[in-house]
Amino acid sequence: MTSDSMNLTPEQRAALDTVEKAATTPDVEQPWAALGMKADEYEAVRKILERRPTGSELAMYSVMWSEHCSYKSSKVHLRQFGEKTTEAMKEHLLVGIGENAGVVDIGQGWAVTFKVESHNHPSYVEPYQGAATGVGGIVRDIISMGARPVAVMDPLRFGALDHPDTHRVLPGIVAGVGGYGNCLGLPNIGGEVSFDPCYQGNPLVNALAVGTLRHEDIHLANARGNGNLVVLFGARTGGDGIGGASILASDTFTEGGPTKRPAVQVGDPFAEKVLIECCLDLFKADVVQGIQDLGAAGLSCAFSELASNGDGGMLVHLDRAPLRDSTLAPEEILMSESQERMMAVVTPEDLPGFLEITNRWDVEATVMGEVTDTGRLVVLWHGETIVDVPPRSVAHDGPVYERPYSRPEWLDARQADTPDRLPKPQTDDELKSLVVTMAGTPNLASRAWITNQYDKYVQGNTAQAMPDDAGVLRVDEESGLGVAIATDCNQRFAALDPYTGAQLALAEAYRNVGVAGGKPLAVTDCLNFGSPEDPAVMWQFAEAVRGLADGCQTLGIPVTGGNVSLYNQTGSTAIHPTPVVGVLGVLDDVARRTPSGWKSAGAQLFLLGTTRAEFAGSEWAWSQHEHLGGLPPQVDLAAEQALATVMVQASSDELVVAAHDLSDGGLAQALVESSLRHGVGATVSLEAACERDGVDAFTLLFAESAARAVVAVKPEAAQQFTEACQAQGVPVVALGSTGGETVAVEGRFELTLDELRVAHERTLPEALNA
Amino acid sequence: MRIGVVTFPGSLDDRDALRAVRIAGGTPVSLWHGDEDIKGVDAVVLPGGFSYGDYLRCGAIARFAPVMSEIIRLAGPPTQTSPGLPVLGICNGFQVLCESHLLPGALIRNEQQQFICRDQKLRIERTDTVWTNRYGKDDEIVVPLKNGEGGFAADQATLDMLEGEGRVVARYLDVNPNGSFRDIAGISNATGTVVGLMPHPEHATEAGYGPEAQAANSTGDGTDGLAFFTSALQGVLSA
Amino acid sequence: MGRVVIDVMPKPEILDPQGKAVVGALARLGFKEFAGARQGKRFELEVEGEVDQAVLDRARQAAETLLSNPVIEDVVAVRAASDQE
Amino acid sequence: MGRVVIDVMPKPEILDPQGKAVVGALARLGFKEFAGARQGKRFELEVEGEVDQAVLDRARQAAETLLSNPVIEDVVAVRAASDQE
Numbered sequence A: 001m002t003s004d005s006m007n008l009t010p011e012q013r014a015a016l017d018t019v020e021k022a023a024t025t026p027d028v029e030q031p032w033a034a035l036g037m038k039a040d041e042y043e044a045v046r047k048i049l050e051r052r053p054t055g056s057e058l059a060m061y062s063v064m065w066s067e068h069c070s071y072k073s074s075k076v077h078l079r080q081f082g083e084k085t086t087e088a089m090k091e092h093l094l095v096g097i098g099e100n101a102g103v104v105d106i107g108q109g110w111a112v113t114f115k116v117e118s119h120n121h122p123s124y125v126e127p128y129q130g131a132a133t134g135v136g137g138i139v140r141d142i143i144s145m146g147a148r149p150v151a152v153m154d155p156l157r158f159g160a161l162d163h164p165d166t167h168r169v170l171p172g173i174v175a176g177v178g179g180y181g182n183c184l185g186l187p188n189i190g191g192e193v194s195f196d197p198c199y200q201g202n203p204l205v206n207a208l209a210v211g212t213l214r215h216e217d218i219h220l221a222n223a224r225g226n227g228n229l230v231v232l233f234g235a236r237t238g239g240d241g242i243g244g245a246s247i248l249a250s251d252t253f254t255e256g257g258p259t260k261r262p263a264v265q266v267g268d269p270f271a272e273k274v275l276i277e278c279c280l281d282l283f284k285a286d287v288v289q290g291i292q293d294l295g296a297a298g299l300s301c302a303f304s305e306l307a308s309n310g311d312g313g314m315l316v317h318l319d320r321a322p323l324r325d326s327t328l329a330p331e332e333i334l335m336s337e338s339q340e341r342m343m344a345v346v347t348p349e350d351l352p353g354f355l356e357i358t359n360r361w362d363v364e365a366t367v368m369g370e371v372t373d374t375g376r377l378v379v380l381w382h383g384e385t386i387v388d389v390p391p392r393s394v395a396h397d398g399p400v401y402e403r404p405y406s407r408p409e410w411l412d413a414r415q416a417d418t419p420d421r422l423p424k425p426q427t428d429d430e431l432k433s434l435v436v437t438m439a440g441t442p443n444l445a446s447r448a449w450i451t452n453q454y455d456k457y458v459q460g461n462t463a464q465a466m467p468d469d470a471g472v473l474r475v476d477e478e479s480g481l482g483v484a485i486a487t488d489c490n491q492r493f494a495a496l497d498p499y500t501g502a503q504l505a506l507a508e509a510y511r512n513v514g515v516a517g518g519k520p521l522a523v524t525d526c527l528n529f530g531s532p533e534d535p536a537v538m539w540q541f542a543e544a545v546r547g548l549a550d551g552c553q554t555l556g557i558p559v560t561g562g563n564v565s566l567y568n569q570t571g572s573t574a575i576h577p578t579p580v581v582g583v584l585g586v587l588d589d590v591a592r593r594t595p596s597g598w599k600s601a602g603a604q605l606f607l608l609g610t611t612r613a614e615f616a617g618s619e620w621a622w623s624q625h626e627h628l629g630g631l632p633p634q635v636d637l638a639a640e641q642a643l644a645t646v647m648v649q650a651s652s653d654e655l656v657v658a659a660h661d662l663s664d665g666g667l668a669q670a671l672v673e674s675s676l677r678h679g680v681g682a683t684v685s686l687e688a689a690c691e692r693d694g695v696d697a698f699t700l701l702f703a704e705s706a707a708r709a710v711v712a713v714k715p716e717a718a719q720q721f722t723e724a725c726q727a728q729g730v731p732v733v734a735l736g737s738t739g740g741e742t743v744a745v746e747g748r749f750e751l752t753l754d755e756l757r758v759a760h761e762r763t764l765p766e767a768l769n770a
Numbered sequence B: 001m002r003i004g005v006v007t008f009p010g011s012l013d014d015r016d017a018l019r020a021v022r023i024a025g026g027t028p029v030s031l032w033h034g035d036e037d038i039k040g041v042d043a044v045v046l047p048g049g050f051s052y053g054d055y056l057r058c059g060a061i062a063r064f065a066p067v068m069s070e071i072i073r074l075a076g077p078p079t080q081t082s083p084g085l086p087v088l089g090i091c092n093g094f095q096v097l098c099e100s101h102l103l104p105g106a107l108i109r110n111e112q113q114q115f116i117c118r119d120q121k122l123r124i125e126r127t128d129t130v131w132t133n134r135y136g137k138d139d140e141i142v143v144p145l146k147n148g149e150g151g152f153a154a155d156q157a158t159l160d161m162l163e164g165e166g167r168v169v170a171r172y173l174d175v176n177p178n179g180s181f182r183d184i185a186g187i188s189n190a191t192g193t194v195v196g197l198m199p200h201p202e203h204a205t206e207a208g209y210g211p212e213a214q215a216a217n218s219t220g221d222g223t224d225g226l227a228f229f230t231s232a233l234q235g236v237l238s239a
Numbered sequence C, D: 001m002g003r004v005v006i007d008v009m010p011k012p013e014i015l016d017p018q019g020k021a022v023v024g025a026l027a028r029l030g031f032k033e034f035a036g037a038r039q040g041k042r043f044e045l046e047v048e049g050e051v052d053q054a055v056l057d058r059a060r061q062a063a064e065t066l067l068s069n070p071v072i073e074d075v076v077a078v079r080a081a082s083d084q085e
């Protein structure tokens, strides 16, 4: 436990860049540019320290002030999430934005924490390990709140399904998500898969984790109590991802590959699983004062954040850090992003109890130093002072940029190019074959090839998972109290109008949760965009944040945390703006959730909501005509709220047997999916709905208007259900009923479930097993 | 009736197995890999998961855990005084049993080289084991299957011996999910006290949380796996 | 510091799904001359000091008890690492 | 019929969880003399006819494109199998 006080040789001592030396050698050239820092940022550090930084200090500032860690380009916009959160919206919020993850009260003394994060660039370079460590990282955020991780989800974006690089990237990413999550014993309860050429050189791997805890178990990342000990535990520190935080996240990829091949991090899910159990035992024994996971920026981040969130001072002996590679220099140790490590603040009295638990789990633990009241973060290396900084200046007072933004001039032309000019199917036969074709497009086809690689059963609390609209988990085994979570984003909508697109993503996730019977409570988001240095991208970002913040305010549910991933582009071409939104809702008893497929014949089908001729950004326009233009569907958050209210009530009153929200592919796709789910067909008639909404059959089947769902209702409850809809002002129209071996549209066409199943299920296997 | 469930570092379905024992009406007892003491339990479940990360080979490192020496000793061939400790190895537990040579054969990487999670149809072929006596012969049931290295492999002589002695406990129906030889999903020792099974009956013991798919003899609510645990209560009593 | 290399291969008569996948993938990439492939494991163990016969004997023991499963695998070599390795 | 042996090992600077697990297990079994362990892969590829330089070149190409992941692994050997192997 004491530092390995192997003394430095005179040569080593001479080579060491100490604070003392920095004070007397102000003119030494420093590699701030190579570390991704700008000249004015370097100057700012000199001003803070009133001298040049040491090499170790420069390492810390450069990683902590990188885009990835400091949010320097996005901060001014993200503030809206806090500012637009009213007191009323905070009702269920136990911990808000700013901590490792937000914590939401779900009642009965239970709380849930959830957050989504990106691991995009690493997953392009090394798909398996990139995705695996992405899951590992977000799970550690959840543990550090004091929670038991209980599930993961994985919103993914790839280039075109038939592009060769997709065949390199996709199988590796899926295997990595599964390999890590399965080995941790975390059920995967949902996610997204979307194919679009804009992601060809820049796939998106977002990972969401959920944890549960009792209110009294909440832990925070702060170092309080003068004299308390700072303990590093978990895996040893190696040379993984050194400089990754700054270089990896601040640099764009050029044509044909990454400009800089970063050292790749390799995950050890077994070590993380042991770490989870170990942490839970530590929490149970109440021997942890503050705790922080080590992710991006590694020790630099943990030391400076713990110190600045606490009493403000810390003294650490960096040479005590257990290393995997004994040749690492102190700067490298400070920057290393080795996985599966945590840092805790422990009172001296609790230390023996703490170590007893880490020993039981065979987890290495090292006292690195202690909390002080000096207001300084001091790092020693074999007794020499190599860092002496105000911790806030590293962790919180990084640069803030008001990057210029402006609406891209090409947007007018894109919005003016509406889908009205596209040829539409004319006959019932054409409609019929379109239903089959659409069921098999890469974006609408069955995801089973992917989701079958994920364990959805482990932990025994999964009430609903893929391919249902929302994942549903039981939290309390006695009462059945639980949560529903969905993540969504249609990047084409966001490309047409980022403000509306972000709101549509929110609306869809909200709708998925509501339709499953969950009362929406909180939001997490992962904002994936191109380079913030491009004013057009910055405008997309600003608009998306504004849209999401406004939307949350209207819906009355707060953003509790999230992540920003910038520089997602190949050369000068950015990805479509991709604000992935996760919504969490609560169910008093998950036994009363509403699944998305009907299990038996004889239920009555209703269509809720209004259909308009909205095809801009739709799957039909894109998959059949490679068209992306016009204005995305209207957002009506009041209508979304009314729809969710009806569906939550109907689920708790047990009026409905199944419900599927309408999104990509519209009504046709929803009918196909809900019928294929349990092999029970449906017969519908479109006339009443068409007449009421003034649209044709094609529009009713394929438009992607928001705030809609198709609902299967017990026949004896039909009247009560329609009255409930009317009471909430939700447009409702009878569609038909469930049953049979076909999806039949009266007077028009009939498709057997077998032919639909083949069309729906063969796309991914045919493309990926080749 | 006290049934122990061993937790190795990296065990995942241990809490689920404990829950299944409780739902079946038994008393679940947690056992720790590092203890030699098995707390006098009447039977043991080796749960699913990735013990020691399944690095090296699945189950290879767990087999040398202190608790396993005791289990191997007690579960060995029956003696005059003891019929042998009943042990059910599920998934990773099955792998541990094979590595421990309590059961013949080995489990190798899935033929399609991918982890697979699916609702799997099985036929129960041997019902005179401690763990399957509540099933009817040739019952067809559905339980979850989730593994990356679940292909049962053995040489021809061993396979013929298992078939000849009627020691194939369960076989995959409709789909062979991992390339198992002769569609074998589970086997037993000669006396039917030790059973290894690749699919997960503990995940089919609670209505609403098990598989939605059904088979000829399904309970209808996704609880087809419960009888493995109720069998043990019965079987241990009559042993 | 010395290094021992231990090679473990799947038994010829046992199905080798990884080897099978490798041949398939090789053929798809145009490496059609490789008609068969098997995939096994290679371990490198480090010891303080020389690798002498005693060390090799212990390494073989480790190979046979822990590093291989005799039901499906053979230990095909236990040897001192050469200098280039 | 000839056989080519290809050895692939995790890069030294990269975390090798399998190797870590192996050292731990060896120590618990009393093989305490092995202070470090790494686990890699060994492939055997079969060719019709002799293993000449051309075959070895092709095998190296296969090793570097398919059989190893250059980001985290090194191809440490590509050679003709000796007779005992």
Ligand SMILES: Nc1ncnc2c1ncn2[C@@H]1O[C@H](COP(=O)(O)OP(=O)(O)O)[C@@H](O)[C@H]1O
Pocket: A153, A154, A155, A156, A188, A189, A190, A191, A192, A193, A447, A450, A451, A454, A465, A466, A467, A468, A469, A470, A471, A487, A488, A512, A663, A664
């Ligand atoms: N990468 C993934 N991981 C896990 N589940 C996924 C993934 N992609 C899609 N799914 C699941 O597949 C189902 C269908 O996905 P999708 O059509 O995108 O749903 P929706 O349109 O309702 O958002 C959902 O249950 C979703 O959670």
Ligand SMILES: [Mg+2]
Pocket: A469, A512, A661, A663
């Ligand atoms: Mg949906």
